[in-house]
Amino acid sequence: MALQQFRRVLATAFIAIFSLSQVACVDGKVLGLERAEWFRRLSVGETLPIFSVAYVDYDELTELGPGALLFLSWHAEAAGEARLRQRLLEAATRLESGLYRQRAGQLLEELYLATNQFTALSDLYAANPMKLPDWQLALGQAKALQGQANWPAAIVAWQDFTDRWPEQAATRSASLLTARVDCLLGMVADNLTDASWRLRLTEAARQLTEQRAETSLAAALTRLLPILEPLLPADLSLLLALREAAGRRDYGPALRLFYRYIAVRNHASQFDQAATAGSAAEPATGTPGDNAAPATETRPEALAVSDLFATVHRLDQTMLADFVRSLPFATAADLARCWLFSEAAEGLNVFRLLVAQPELPLELAYLYHFYAGRLESRQQRPDQAALYLRQAARLAGNGPDRDVAYWYLAEGQLATRPAETIASLAEALAVSDNPGYYDDLLEALSRLAVLRRDGHLLASLDAAAGRRAAPSQRARLDYLLARAAAAGLISLSDLQAAFGENAPASLQRYQNAHYQLAANQAANPWYRLLANLRLGRPALVRPPETAAAVAPPAATPSAGSGRDGSAPASQPVADQPYAEFCRGLVDWQLGSRLFDETSRFLPVMYLEEIRLAAQWLADGGRHAESIRLANRLLARSDTAATMQDWRLAWPQPFGDAMATALAVSSVDRSLMYGLIRSESLFMPAVVSMAGAVGLSQLMPATAAEMAGRLRLASWDSANPADNLLIGTAYLKRLLDNNGGAVLPALFSYNAGPGRYRAWRTAAAGLPVDLMLETLDYAETRQYGRNVATAAVYYETLYGSVDANDYLSWLLGEAD
Template identity: 30%
Template sequence: MRDIDCSFRKSRLLPFLLLSVLSLTQCRAEDLWGLPIAQVLERLARGDASFLREASGEALAQAFRLGPGSPYYLSFWAEASGDSGQARALLALQWEKGRGRWKEEAALALLAGHAARREWAEAESQARRFLPGLRSPELRRGGERALAEALYWQRKDAELLPWLDRLAGSGDEELLLFRAAASCRLNAPDWPELFRVLFFQRQASGLHSRAWSFLQLEERLGRFSPAEAAFFGAKAALAEGRAAEALDALESSFPELSPALRAPLLPEAAGAFLRARQPARGARLLGPLVEDSNGAEWAGRLARRAGERAAAEAAFRRVARDSAVSAQRDRASWLLLDLARERSAEDFLAEMEGQAWADPDYFADILEQEISAMVARRQWALLARLRTAMQRVEAPGAVQQRALAPRARLAYLQGRLRELGDLEGDPLESFREAARLDPGGYHGRLSAARLPASESAAFQPVDGREEEETAEESPPQAPPASASEEAPAGNAAASGTSGTTGAAAATVPEAFLLGFIAHGLYQEGYRRLLSPRAEPGLLLRAVRELDGRGQYLQSLRLLARYLEGGPVTEEVLRLYYPRGFAEALEEVCREESLPPAVFFALVREESHFDPAIVSSAGAVGLTQLLPETALEVARLLKIEEPDLRDPGQNLRIGARHLARLAARSKDLSRALLAYNAGSGRLRSWERGAAGLPSDLLVEAVPFAETRRYVRKILISAVRYGQLYYGLAPRDTVRLFYP
């Protein structure tokens, strides 16, 4: 079933938005299945397509009254309601009587349906019928691909191979399996080599399970050496999650393979032992086979997991010294830093001072954790030394801002410690440096607020951009029990299937893409618009439509993509910091004496203003309340059976919960720590950081997610204060840290 957003949100459809939708879909002032057109559109906007139950037979053709592509869009709603027959009828109607992109997309959707039902003869017949009418190159490739699949499953191999030639270079890995199997059935001389390419040059996936089964059923494994056949079986077992069988097969096959074959397979083989939690076994097998830096890196990873730190360090030093790949040298340096962290902060600093980084951005996470640990241990002299070491790092342009964030953080910390008398020197010098390095980020904002007012206004983010995590992220969750310190492996092959949705949005008509939004298909429209090459103007127009309909989750995510290259204006900032449910939110802020800029920021970061969102931890709604917490607070408000998906109730309960936490804490920053991580954790952190001011307490928190939570809300609150409440950034900062 195609993706669809079926949540029933309460949105306000303003008259001018309705007019824009009517214009977009070219509708006429007629009824549709007994309903006025305007009412149909309004119901679609809030996720209600139940009126489709009244449409059948020839009456389906009325769908064109909504617009030239409406049968196509309504097929999504029919499919979601479980009426696949109606969905197919709408798609067939679009193909027969429609035009343009909608007609072609309907054809591909019909072909996908045949494939899902394994109706291969029908799929072949329809594909041959549709192909002459597919004008868009990427959709024509989709039609050719559907025909190739239908031919494959019907074993029409001689007909299949020319179509595979036409599809060469598409990046579709399944086509390699089709070619290998078809060539084998035709006894083509190159078929064994095609299977070798599939097994030796592709990451383990379901294709290997299918290829292994094919070779067994066709009794063709005898054409390969015993070591090759055993490795093929290992790959299939890995793909199917049969770890014990996969490791046994690796042990029997891997040493027998040629060095040229083994080298690129080492990461996958090592990863199998790591996932099975048998690193020592993997180290014994793969260690003696290491012949280059790539092998040394993975031997080091296995040794480290096995507790053999000396062997791991030796392997990583070899990689850092000998590798010709800068990214690999950085990974080895990261791993050496992590080993040093396990010994002491002094060893971490000594290791860092001897390193040279190609991409300082890569080390931001480990620096983030180590700085917090130093603050928690009150190692002020080491922090100053770390700042000195960081000052030599100048990042290339593409990663400069994030790479500079640790330097800004260290400068701010040094300034605060100078203010408190724990370090010598001029605090203003440190604050100026932090504000210069990170003007729109958390530490830049804090630093500017501590400078004289005459200086503070000079430090503003370039083009209004801030350094914060984008709305592409999921809403914050409860912090994990421990943070993973394993460096990313790198060199992992990205996998996926090719299809029409992967086409660049820049090649797709704007009316087609915005039509998803006009028909209430917000999630599908968002997915289609996320092309890497989508034109910024189109993204902004889609954001305006989504924002006007109250679909802030998708609008914020699309705007994050827009901000990668589009110009920033005050309109863009207001779209990026929307005031969803403004009337209800400001009312509860008045009742609970909360600054609305802060509470808007909290709701934005918690839920992106999606009242139906539920986190993996079970937190619900706009303010992401856990049901047990909400029930306790609801009793105080005399709400007997709270509905956390109701925006009004959720905001009332969330505001009262935050207000109670703020009343128990010294300031809003501590209340936010408790809101995110729990009051019990806050009390534990306060005991461990007794005597530290609130800003340093936040720095000492051991959970990176909770530190980021406070930072993101402060950054957002600054913008809400500026855009809607006339607050200077320093005044908003003082709401958090009086």
């Protein structure tokens, strides 16, 4: 009887639990709420049922729609419900599909790593909802084994990864090496070592002295050194300590560590010699008498600091050079930087000896010549520096090393020998795979030439390097050279001297050719606008309202993207997984994540998907992110721009506040929108590193002064209406102070009126578009370009003035 009663109670309890778990089956409700009620609560920020129930049926939650578990995990994270967030993500990797399952797996991987749940992480890699390729799975499993303190298996896994995927391993060499050291140290701590552990640890530590410097290496050494030091030979510990100090840019102490390393090595050598001599002098038989004095010895590790420095002081430059030559490349490079920034004179003497060594390996020959050049330059010896740096560039075994040698060569010549700088840049650009590396030097050199009104230097730069520059810099040079010729800075004789028999027949032909090149490029819109204006073409033409959809580029998608790049050119939004994903973020009130999430998939998204995401961001008032996304859209090679794209990239938010501000100060609407877009991307509360606040980036002192002039009783620079009122009034004041000239007012707005006056004096007589190229603040140069370009787009989109007339007005050339 008792057994039957127990069974009835058990059955009743089971039915009750089952009924609670099946609420979704009753009247279409989920946790007792209609689906519409869930989204109503989301829209007004009310508490969701998942935060107030003890039991959650994750299968039931999927009734809320695709991705519900993933989206709810983000709400759980925002609510500080870490345990629930994890459970939701784990459920999503089981119950969701496609993109939602993949993204949940990625987030779960990050969570497990952050919370040291390595056993769960290993299981996640085994299931692989992230759709990771094999090499990433192997890398992850090695991390998981190490996290579980399974040191022997982890060492095998790291080595297996290195052997099977050498290309991926090469880009992670420092982290792989420190992981191996961590595993060996773990084995020591857990008493899992065999007879070879010290040898293996020493070998791994020695490899750390050979590892090229990376950001992660200094941090890893800071963490590992206190543990490694008592386990390693003294000289090896000192080299690692040197590398760690150099990585922190603590160059003086790092150099002293090198001197200690030399002393330890010298003392060890003396000790070994004495030990050998003592052994040879011992009698073949017998032992010391009982009353003999005990033998004493001083190991290198016990050497006193005074003895260390006494040893170093006995060294001459030749012995120092010998020790440097014995160092691995990476450690020698760190040491060279230490000398460069602390004891350049001594370092120079050492490296002069090093470059004279015969039959150097190519890598070391490059290193020694490069730092000999840097040290000569530090000692104000430009001729000798140029010899060493040019030789270093020719010895370089790879493009990055060659570029850095040529860069320092040209930079050292720039101030006093610009003609030689041109020759060096021409030599560099002829062999470089990365011409953009030299953009700053090309800009500085051309700026110097314009300020000096040196047409010969400009023409020589064009002949030697102009066509080899990176696309954006080439566009700048094309326009600058044509404009300089039109302004009389470059003469026909300058061109003939620079180009010889290839010189153009006339200045007009030279101008037109360069204007054509600038007008037909797509890398730099400012110079395209200007060149079209000079050629008498429309500076800017509106795109069509709509355009045919185009498939994404036929590039290999990112890992686990879920799209192979071969989808049809257009399909309904409902069939586009990324559009559905982005729409889900909006519906679930997760618009703050929309930009970051969309950015993950941009290379494989359809244009329509990107447009929709940008529009949803704009609709949610997230204009900065919408603009960034629209800019990425317009930069894609497969984009046929539409008016919708332009409106997303150049929006007009805060319309009422802007209208009020313009009514007070009478500033051109397109100009003011161009300024606000460039200053803040329409983020009302943004604060710059300098302390400028709000839409028009007002400095507190400027805001206070202008608020007083406007007789404002109170104001808040983070309030859009106040900020626009004050910022517009300030721009109006600068325009009035500059006779209505727009670009000078913009230069003053960015850099201050006093700085602008100094620039105006230096560039007296130059047209304002050439003057812009002479400003010595790169930020102000780019600011002028950005605001003026944006203003032209705003006027073309929303205004009534022809683009050419408007651009002429911006340049102060309107009739």
